[in-house]
Amino acid sequence: MQWLARICVQRPVLASVIVLVFVVVGLIGYTRLPVDRFPKVDFPTVAITTRLNGATPKEVETQITDKIEEAVNTVSGIDELRSVSSEGISQVIVVFLLEKNVDVAAQEIRDRVNRIIVDLPDDADPPIVEKLDPDASPILNVALTADRPAREITEYADKVLRRQLESVPGVGQATLLGGRKRQINVWMDPVRLRSFNLTAIDVQKALRSQNVQIPAGTVKDAASQEGLRVLGKAASVAELRQMVVREKDGGLVRLGDVARVDDGEEEPQTAARRNGVPSVVISLRKQSGENTIKVVDAVQERLTEVKKMLPAGYSINVVRDNSLVIRTSTHAVQEHLILGGGFAARIVLLFLGNTRATVIAALSIPTSIIAAFGVMWAQDVTLNQISLVALALAVGIVIDDAIIVVENIVHHMEEKGENAHDAAINGTREIGLAVMATTLSLLAVFVPVAFLSGIVGMFLKSFGLTMAFAIAVSLLISFTLVPSLAARMLGRRRKSWIERALDRVVNVFYRPIEAIYMIMLRFSMRHRWVIILACFGALASLPTLMGIVQKSFMPPTEEAEFIVNIRVPEGTTLASTDLLGERVARSIRALPGVESTLLTIGDNDQRVPNLAGIYVRLTDPDTRTA
Incomplete structure (x- = not known):
């Protein structure tokens, strides 16, 4: 790497271009990085949902769930198999080992289920096999309230509001909770049915066969053709009442003769209350891989437009916003990152006592951090708590190489009397091997973190990649940009009054620290075995201390x-x-x-x-x- 430093000192434009390539790629990557709370982790889980309307949980278990479990149990790589049998619904959850490809697993499950479809009840719906995506969880709940009937609120929420929100880029699904949609109810009178010698099955067949709209072919002439359809669907409740159920003794038995038909609402299947007030809630899920904050902001903008067109008496409120926790946590880490960079530069200025040397060394912080965004984008890493913590930790590490190089260049200028050009080359060459060894030892620590197995490895992959690339870029900067700038900015000059004042301030508290250090160093050199035994004692105490320290996957946080x-x-x-x-x-x-x-x-x-x-x-x- 010493040859690279010499070339960059002689050709400063090359050094600037090398660094700018990483910075530009990093800036582009930063604008395209999705923001989330935690890293994206794909758990290979497949769900099989089957409906059998009207069946009891016991019937669902014996007729559907047990058969599906028996069929999928032969698939390789299953870690856990569980099921839930409730009234009318069977759900089987298959959790695979983390090494299993979820697409392959879903296809294998689908093949096994297709084999036993003929063994399921005839009136059961076809089983639905789908992958469970943790990334597609609800991100926003919107409550629609009004002093109106539930059916009227549901109609507006379903036909207007839901469609407006589903068209927002990044929104994957909008689900209604607490609504009651319109439904035409046919209430049959058993006494009148018996008097006409009819059953409920007869009425059901009549509705199926007559209340239809079917294609009837095509009418053609010499110049054009038109599609023909038979319009048999009832357009109103009155027309439905006139539907013929049976012809008896030359007379017609109509639906209105044996049943009461009204324009009502469906039986409630869900419920929602905001602060005790019944509401219609729309739960929004984002598309997999989308930026949570970006999608929520887009939905908020659309809600602002929708509120201007709301009917009188209607109100829309965001009752749950999962992006708030993400914003709070990421902003806190970003704030610590910026403050850490500023404090690191001030500490360097305090000890070096040279403003230009501080600027040269401090440039490695933003360039290394920005360049890390490029590899995060390339590796599909999101901006989350883990990756941002890695960047905040890297702030104090990426500047180390630059400090060592700049300090040695200044040493060559002040102690050996070399000019800035020669000092930049000789100073970098002198400590090049030590700087490289230090950086490689750090990489040896953080690179393996990116390849850990299990769920912990999935979470820490972004941490290892981000740290490793930021440290590697800092090594490149210390051998390219730092000596190039030092050769042109660290010329011989008188120290300014600020630098002289800094020297006096440093001497006030550095001299006592140096004196204490020298005492400790002399003791260590005279009693080497004591120091060695103390080190082994510290290592031996690790198992005991690890047992005492509290452990958790994530630290407790205040999420409100x-x-x-x-x-x-x-x-x-x-x-x-x-x-x-x-x-x-x-x-x-x-x-x-x-x-x-x-x-x-x-x-x-x-x-x-x-x-x-x-x-x-x-x-x-x-x-x-x-």
Whole structure:
């Protein structure tokens, strides 16, 4: 690397171009990096969902779940197999080993399930096999409230608001909770059915065969052709009442003669309450791999436009925003990164006492950090807590090589009387091997972190890659940009009054530190075996200390929110679960520091009526009194 330093001193443009290439790529990568709370981790998990309307949990288990479990149990690489059989729905979750490719696993599961479809009940829906993507979790909940019937609010939420939000770039799915859609209900009278010698099956067949709209071919002439359709669907409730169920004794038995038909609403399958008020909530999920903050900002902009067109009496409120935690955590780490860089530069200025030397050394911090964004982009690493912590830690490391090179160049100029050009070449060559050895030892520590196995390895991959590349770029900068700038900026000159003042300040507290260090050094050299035994004693104490230190996968943090999950006994109705959940939510709202609650029931693919979730939003920790 010494030859590279000599070339860069002689050709400063080359040094600038080498560094600018990394900086430009890093800046481009930074603009395209997705922001998330944690690294993207793909857990190879496949879900198989099958519906059998009207079946009890026991029937679902024996007729569907057991057969699916038996079929998929032969797939290789399964780590865990579990299932949930509830009323009308079977869900089998297959968790594979981390080494298993999730696409291959899903295809193998799909093949096994296709083989036993003929063994499932005839009226069961075809099983749905899908990969579970943790990255596609809900990011935003929007509540629509109004002093209107639930059906009217649901119609607006489904036909207008949901479609507006689903068209936002990055939004993958919008799910309605607490709504009741329009539904034409046919209430059959058993007495009148018996009087006409009819059954409910007869009415069902009549509705299926007559309330249809089917293609009837094509009408052609010499110049054109038109499609022909048979319009048999009822356009109103009145037309539906006139539908003929049977012809009897020369008379027609119409639907209105044996049933009451009304324009009503469907039975509720989900429920949602914001602070106790029934609401229609739209749960938004992002597309896999999208930037959470960017998607939320785009949705917020669209909501601002939608609010201007809301009907009178309607209101829209964001009741849950998962990007807030991401913003808070990433902003905190970014703030520490900037402060760390500033303090590192000030410490260097304090000890070197040379403003130009400080500028040269401090340039390695932003260039190395920015260049690291390029490899993060290339390796599909997100800006998350783990990668940002790596960058914050790298701030104090990437400047080390530059400090050593600059200090040695200044030493050659002041102690050996060399000019800046020769000092840049000779000083870099003299300590080049030591700088390279130091950097390679750091790389030997952080590179293996990127290749750890298991879930921990997936989380720390971004940490190892970010640290390793930032350190490698700092080595390149110390052999290219640093000697090139030193040869032109560190010419012989009188020290300014600021630099002379810094020298006096440094001497005030550095001399006592140096004196204490010299005492410790003399003791160590005279009692070498004591130092060696102390080192071995420290190493021997590691197992004991590791057992004492508390351990956790993630440190505890203040997120100003939490979720309460409630599961009541099987068979509990939605109304009963809603009543019990609201009692719990009311008790939580009475606690100090609670800002709002959001109760949701049936917020899953199975629409389980006995499972409720209460999202609790707390006040800001800075303003919280208790």
